[in-house]
Amino acid sequence: MIDSPSLLKIEQLSHRFGDKVAIDRIDWNLDQLGVVGLVGPNGAGKTTLFSLIAGFLRVQGGKIEVLGGAAPGSRSLVSRVAVMPQDAIFARDVSIVDQMLFLRSLDGVTGTTARQEVVAALESVGLADQLDRGAAVLSHGMGKRLGVAQAILGSPELILLDEPTAGLDPANAKQVRQLIRNLARTALVIVSSHNLLELQDLVDEVAVLVDGKMVASGTIDEVTGSARRIELRLGREILPGELQQILDEERVRAVHQDGVQLTVDLDASAKRGLDEALGQLLHRLLKLGVPPHQFREGASLEEAYLRLTGESEQAAAPLDDLAEDDLAEDDLAEDDLDESDAPAAAETSDDR
Amino acid sequence: MAISDRPGGLTALAALNGFFAISCAFPGLQRILSSYRLRAHLDDPEATADRWSRRNLESLIEADVDPQQMELLGILGLVVALLLAVSVWGLLKRNHWAGKWGSTLAAVGMASVSWLAVQVLPLDQLRGVGMDLVRQMFYPLFLLIMVHGIFRKDLRLR
Amino acid sequence: MTGRWQILLHARNFLSHSLRSGSGVAFIVLTVMVGLGCASLVFFPIESEIITAKEYKENAAQGVGTILAVVTLQPGKFSTLIEQIETEELVELAMWGRYLVLDHPVLLSLTVLLLGLLLPVLLQLGSFACIAGDVQHHSIRYLLPRTTRTSLLLGRLLGALILSWTVITCLQGAIVMYLGIVLPLDGWGALIAWGLQTLAALVVLAVPYVALGVLCSTIFRSPMVALMGSVGFILTVPLIAFSSREAWEPLGNLLYLLPWGYAHHLLSPDGTVVVKTVLYCLGHGLIFTVIAVLRLRRADL
Numbered sequence: 001m002i003d004s005p006s007l008l009k010i011e012q013l014s015h016r017f018g019d020k021v022a023i024d025r026i027d028w029n030l031d032q033l034g035v036v037g038l039v040g041p042n043g044a045g046k047t048t049l050f051s052l053i054a055g056f057l058r059v060q061g062g063k064i065e066v067l068g069g070a071a072p073g074s075r076s077l078v079s080r081v082a083v084m085p086q087d088a089i090f091a092r093d094v095s096i097v098d099q100m101l102f103l104r105s106l107d108g109v110t111g112t113t114a115r116q117e118v119v120a121a122l123e124s125v126g127l128a129d130q131l132d133r134g135a136a137v138l139s140h141g142m143g144k145r146l147g148v149a150q151a152i153l154g155s156p157e158l159i160l161l162d163e164p165t166a167g168l169d170p171a172n173a174k175q176v177r178q179l180i181r182n183l184a185r186t187a188l189v190i191v192s193s194h195n196l197l198e199l200q201d202l203v204d205e206v207a208v209l210v211d212g213k214m215v216a217s218g219t220i221d222e223v224t225g226s227a228r229r230i231e232l233r234l235g236r237e238i239l240p241g242e243l244q245q246i247l248d249e250e251r252v253r254a255v256h257q258d259g260v261q262l263t264v265d266l267d268a269s270a271k272r273g274l275d276e277a278l279g280q281l282l283h284r285l286l287k288l289g290v291p292p293h294q295f296r297e298g299a300s301l302e303e304a305y306l307r308l309t310g311e312s313e314q315a316a317a318p319l320d321d322l323a324e325d326d327l328a329e330d331d332l333a334e335d336d337l338d339e340s341d342a343p344a345a346a347e348t349s350d351d352r
Numbered sequence: 353m354a355i356s357d358r359p360g361g362l363t364a365l366a367a368l369n370g371f372f373a374i375s376c377a378f379p380g381l382q383r384i385l386s387s388y389r390l391r392a393h394l395d396d397p398e399a400t401a402d403r404w405s406r407r408n409l410e411s412l413i414e415a416d417v418d419p420q421q422m423e424l425l426g427i428l429g430l431v432v433a434l435l436l437a438v439s440v441w442g443l444l445k446r447n448h449w450a451g452k453w454g455s456t457l458a459a460v461g462m463a464s465v466s467w468l469a470v471q472v473l474p475l476d477q478l479r480g481v482g483m484d485l486v487r488q489m490f491y492p493l494f495l496l497i498m499v500h501g502i503f504r505k506d507l508r509l510r
Numbered sequence: 511m512t513g514r515w516q517i518l519l520h521a522r523n524f525l526s527h528s529l530r531s532g533s534g535v536a537f538i539v540l541t542v543m544v545g546l547g548c549a550s551l552v553f554f555p556i557e558s559e560i561i562t563a564k565e566y567k568e569n570a571a572q573g574v575g576t577i578l579a580v581v582t583l584q585p586g587k588f589s590t591l592i593e594q595i596e597t598e599e600l601v602e603l604a605m606w607g608r609y610l611v612l613d614h615p616v617l618l619s620l621t622v623l624l625l626g627l628l629l630p631v632l633l634q635l636g637s638f639a640c641i642a643g644d645v646q647h648h649s650i651r652y653l654l655p656r657t658t659r660t661s662l663l664l665g666r667l668l669g670a671l672i673l674s675w676t677v678i679t680c681l682q683g684a685i686v687m688y689l690g691i692v693l694p695l696d697g698w699g700a701l702i703a704w705g706l707q708t709l710a711a712l713v714v715l716a717v718p719y720v721a722l723g724v725l726c727s728t729i730f731r732s733p734m735v736a737l738m739g740s741v742g743f744i745l746t747v748p749l750i751a752f753s754s755r756e757a758w759e760p761l762g763n764l765l766y767l768l769p770w771g772y773a774h775h776l777l778s779p780d781g782t783v784v785v786k787t788v789l790y791c792l793g794h795g796l797i798f799t800v801i802a803v804l805r806l807r808r809a810d811l
Contacts, residue, residue, distance in 0.1 A: 054651070054654070056651055057810045058809075058810055081655050088648035088650075088651040088652055091531070092357060092359075093527065094530055103653075103656055106653070106656040106657050132505070360531045489688065490546075490680060503530070
C-alpha cells in the first residue's frame with residue numbers, strides 16, 4: 001500500500017430508510033492507495049455505504065470526507081471518483097461505444113483520444129467486439145464488465161466497485177481482478193463482494209458490515225485475528241483420539257474432519273507465526289503416520305466473516321463444537337468483536 | 353441475452369411507416385377506381401346513376417382531370433404504400449437497403465404524390481389539413497431526417 | 511471541464527437519446543398531429559366556403575374568419591355579439607377581435623390561439639422523462655460521478671426546450687406554408703411577419719411549461735407519474751381557479767400559478783405588454799427551474 005493523505009474519512013455516519021437503520025454510526029478511515037474489500041450479508045448496508053460515499057444519497061448523520069476533505073458529490077470530485085453501481089443499467093437505445101464516449105466527453109476528453117481510451121477500457125474487460133451493440137443485448141456478466149469499464153475510464157483516484165465479479169465466468173473474473181490490482185497502483189479501490197476467497201487474495205484491507213454496523217476493519221490478518229485456515233487431504237481417516245492430539249497443539253485453534261478431508265484453523269499471530277503453526281501441524285500429522293496428500297490454504301476470511309456476522313452457527317457447527325475450548329480462551333472470540341466492546345481490529349484500522 | 357438492441361425510435365418509426373403505408377394505399381386504390389368510373393362517365397354520362405358520384409366526377413372533368421392522370425396518381429400511391437411497407441421490414445431488421453433507402457424513396461414518393469395531387473386534382477378533392485397535411489408536408493421530411501441523421505449508424509451496411 | 515460545456519453536452523445527449531429511444535419520435539409526431547388537427551378545425555369551414563362560393567372567395571374567407579374569431583372568443587349569437595362589442599364592457603374584446611382578425615391573417619391567429627391552449631399539455635410529452643427516466647433505472651448513477659446535478663438538470667432542460675422549439679417551429683412552418691400555398695387568403699408578406707411573431711409567442715410560452723415538466727421529472731421517480739403529475743397540474747389549475755372564483759373572488763388568482771392567466775398577452779398589440787408578458791413567462795420558467803435544481807440537489811438518487 002502506498003501512503004497518501006486522507007483518501008476517505010468517515011465519522012459517525014448514519015443513514016435511515018424510514019424506520020430501517022441502514023448505516024449505524026460508522027467510523028472508517030482509509031489513507032492509503034490499494035484495494036479495500038467491503039463484505040457483509042445481504043442488506044448489511046454495503047450498497048448504501050457506497051451510495052453515500054459516491055454522493056448518490058444525501059448524508060443524514062455524521063460526516064464523509066473524500067479525497068482530502070471534499071463532501072461527496074461536490075464539484076471538486078467530478079471525474080475523480082468512479083463508481084460501478086450494482087443495479088444501474090445502461091441505455092438500451094444507444095450503442096455501448098457512444099455511451100462510453102459521452103461519459104468520457106463529460107471528463108473533457110473527446111475525439112480520437114477519447115475513442116482510444118474507450119476501446120482500451122472495453123478491451124480490458126473483454127468487450128471490444130461489442131462496441132456498436134446496444135446494452136440490451138448484453139448478458140448479465142457483460143453488463144457487469146461494461147460497468148467496470150466505465151468506472152476505469154480516465155484516471156479516477158477513488159473507485160467504488162459494487163460486486164464487480166458477481167455473475168462473471170472464471171476467466172473474466174480473473175481478468176477483472178487483475179484490472180483491479182493494476183488500478184490500485186494509482187487509486188484507492190473499494191470492492192464489495194460475497195466471494196470471500198476471491199477477496200482474500202485481492203484486497204489489502206477489508207471491512208465487515210453487519211446490520212449497518214462496521215464490526216471489523218483492517219488488514220486480512222487483523223480481521224481474521226491472524227487465523228489461517230488450512231485444508232488437507234489425508235491418506236486415511238484419522239481417529240477421534242488422533243484428532244484430539246492435533247487439537248491439543250498450541251497453534252491449532254479448530255479442526256474439522258469430513259472423511260479424509262481435514263480443515264484446520266491455525267493461529268498465525270506473532271513473528272513467523274504461520275511457519276511455526278504449519279510446522280507444528282505437519283509434525284503432528286507425520287508423527288501420527290498420516291502425511292497429507294494434498295495441502296492448500298483455505299478461506300480464512302470466510303471463517304472470520306462467518307464468525308463476525310454470526311452466521312457461523314448455521315454454517316459450521318461441527319467446527320465450533322471441536323474448537324469450543326480453544327475459542328473460549330481466544331482473544332478473537334465473537335463477544336470481543338461486538339461493537340459495544342470496541343473491536344481490536346477496528347481500533348487498529350482507525351488508527352491508521 | 354435480450355432479443356434485440358434495436359433502438360425504440362426505429363420501432364416507433366417502423367410503426368409510423370406502417371400507419372402511413374395504409375393511409376397511402378387506400379387513396380391510391382380509391383383513385384384507381386375513380387379513374388375507371390371517370391372513363392365510364394366520359395363514355396356515357398347517363399350511366400352514372402348515383403348523384404354524389406356524378407357530382408364528384410363532374411368536378412374532376414371541370415378541373416380537366418383525365419382518367420390516365422387519375423390512374424397514374426393511384427398507382428403512384430400504391431407504389432409509395434409498397435415502399436413504406438418494405439421500409440417497415442427494413443427498419444425492424446435494421447437493413448441498410450430496405451430500411452434506409454426504402455424509407456428515403458418512400459419519403460420522396462409521399463411528397464411527390466402529394467405535390468402531384470395538388471397540381472392535378474380540384475380543390476374539393478383535397479383535404480390538405482389535419483392528418484393529411486402531416487403526411488403530405490411533415491412526415492416525409494421527418495422520415496428523411498431520422499433515417500439519414502439520427503439512425504444513420506443503426507442502418508449502415510453490414 | 512466547465513459547467514457550461516457540460517450543460518451543452520447533456521442537452522445534445524438528451525436530444526439524441528430521446529429521438530433514439532422513441533419518446534422523442536412520439537412527442538414530435540403527436541404534437542404535430544394534434545397541432546395540425548387544431549389547424550384543420552380552423553381551416554375546414556373556410557375550405558368549405560371556398561368550394562361552395564368560389565366567386566366570393568376573397569371576401570367570404572374574411573367574413574367567415576370574422577365570424578369564427580368572434581364565435582371562438584365569445585360563444586353566442588352573432589347579432590347579439592356585434593351589439594355587445596359596441597358596449598363599454600366588451601371594448602377590450604372588440605379590440606382583440608379586430609386586432610387578431612382584421613389586422614393579421616385570421617386563420618393563423620385562431621390556430622395560434624388554439625395551440626396556446628393545447629401546447630402546455632403536449633409539451634409535457636417532451637420533458638417528462640428528462641430526469642425521472644434515468645432515476646428510475648439508476649442510470650443517473652453512471653453520470654453523477656462525472657457531472658454536477660445542476661449541470662445535468664440545466665442540460666436536460668435545454669435539450670427539452672430545443673426539442674420543443676423545433677417541434678413548434680415545424681408545426682408553425684407547416685401551417686404557414688399550407689395557408690400560403692393552398693389557402694392564399696392573406697398575402698405572403700403579412701403571413702410570414704405574423705407567423706414569426708406568433709412563433710416567438712409560442713416559443714416563449716413553451717419555456718415555463720417545459721420547465722414545469724422538468725420539475726415534475728425531478729419530483730417523481732417514475733416517468734409516467736411525472737407525466738401524470740405535470741399534465742394533472744396544468745389541467746386542474748384553471749379548473750380550480752374558475753370554480754373557486756365563484757365562491758371567493760381572490761381564489762381566481764390561482765390561475766397565475768401557471769401562465770394561464772396572462773399568456774394571451776403574448777399576442778397583444780401593445781409592445782410593452784408583450785415585453786412584460788415575455789418577462790413573466792421567463793420568470794415563471796426560472797422559478798420552476800430553480801425549484802427543480804434545489805430538489806435535484808437534495809434528492810436521494
